[in-house]
Amino acid sequence: MPLVPPPPRAAQRPPEPAATDVPSARVLAANQPEWSVGDLAAALKRTLEDAFGHVRLRGEISGYRGQHGSGHAYFSLKDGQARIDAVVWKGVFGRLRQKPQEGLEVVATGRITTFAGKSSYQIVVESLEPAGLGAWMALLEERKRALAAEGLFDPAHKKPIPYLPRVVGVVTSPTGAVIRDILHRLEDRFPRPVLVWPVRVQGEGAAEEVAAAIRGFNALAPGGPIPRPDVLIVARGGGSIEDLWSFNEECVVRAAHESRIPLISAVGHETDTTLIDYVSDRRAPTPTGAAEMAVPVRAELVATVHDLGGRNHGAVLRRLDRDRADLRAAARAIPPADAFLAGKRQRLDLAEARLAPALAAGARGHRQRLQALLDRLARRSPDVALANARARLARIDHRPRTAVRNDLLRKGEHLGQLGRRLVVAREATIERARALEARRADRLAAVLARLHQAGARTVERRRDRLAALGGLLGSLSYRAVLERGYVLVRDADGTPVRRAADAARAPGLSLQFADGTVRARPEGAEAEPPASPSALPESDKVARRAPRRAATRSKPAEPEARQASLFEA
8 A cells, every 4th residue: 555755844733632532533543444554664664665766865965984894884874853774785885986074065866765664764865976076176185285295296106207118007088088188199290009998987887997907007928919008198187176186096096006007197277287197107197298208300310310320430540540549559568579578588597507516416415315304214223122122011911910919908997997987887877876765755745745735725714705605605695684573575576565555556466475485466455546655544554574683672453464465365
């Protein structure tokens, strides 16, 4: 059963039915169909989605705490008058060009629906964009400061552009005028092989494609089937800040910073500035300017090469002429070969003349040293030394046996003496141990006797103290008071009764005497008002005392009969 959406203004509350209309109202209420909670929630959901569908909301993001563990994002959109819950599903969050940020004013596009679990309505966001140019610029400045704080714009990271690259890589749209301008300019200046990575340069997903193209060129292996570019050009034509926003995304800036290939940014016109311009190695005012920065002019390069070749040829000829003249001057200053060899020849002749006498003198000296050695050997013949050693050995042949035998005798006598000393020392040690054991046994017996005496005295003192405490307990116990003639009165709950009024109101009483307890109940206590102790007659005062104490006083016959009629055993 569909529900009609409520009007913009709340209708006035109908007046309550009169007393005569109550039966008819009850009949109408009884005839209305019953809804389950789930059916009502589903009907409200269908009504809200059919009535509104897709909407565009402008408001400030509030309560955003990042993506949930499931990948979804939850926040609120609010203005000065109201707020609405918003949710971005995980699959949509990755495609958002503008990610949610706390306090950012945005325009959200999505559909209105309900969440039955909280009885609330919400918007399911499908796209998100900043609200107005001021928001775009504020977001751009904030992102610029954050990336600059990380050091991504540091000039130390910038790489030089190669003078003459072998291959030029271009990241741009393949259908626009930008690629044609770059190709024409490269053809005019210096034709080079160009690799184009086609990407979208505007709209949803453009930033991710540009970042993937930069990383894809860097992933090419040098010397592979696809040549790796020596320089990259990221180009796009002019446009508004919304059109160029893809080149302000963080993923593009980080991909350009991580690029190992030198990168030239040519996004927009000369007055347009994006974040990729700060992180690139070179910024070109236009795509045509980027092509001019990438390669030199071929004609100028050829002319320069010819000029440098001619200058090199002339320099080589001049160097050869100078070296030839220096060689002639050095040849004239060198003396002839005979002048160099004359002194050497004279030294050789003198050495030859001294060689024969020196050889003869050396031979005579060696002969004399050999003869001296022979004479010393004759005086100290090995045969003589061997005979002398044999004679000494024969003289000392019997002396080692005698020395060993004498040493054995001396050590045997020493061991015997030592054994006798050990026997005597052992007997003395045993005697000392026995005497020490006897002394310790005596001391132990004395200590045991003292311990028995101390224990007996302690037990006697404790017994006397216990008897004194028992007597004190007997004198202070309430039972002693009961022995003197008093009675302890308790109510049915066992609580002591201290007032006559409390006894009159009690349903039952127990009277504890010294020799037992008696049950009783009061008679006529409710009719008689309680009297103070000072107003009681003397006979009632006497009745509250024990019989033993009352016997010491004179008691009239009427109070005794009255006391006997008050309680019933």
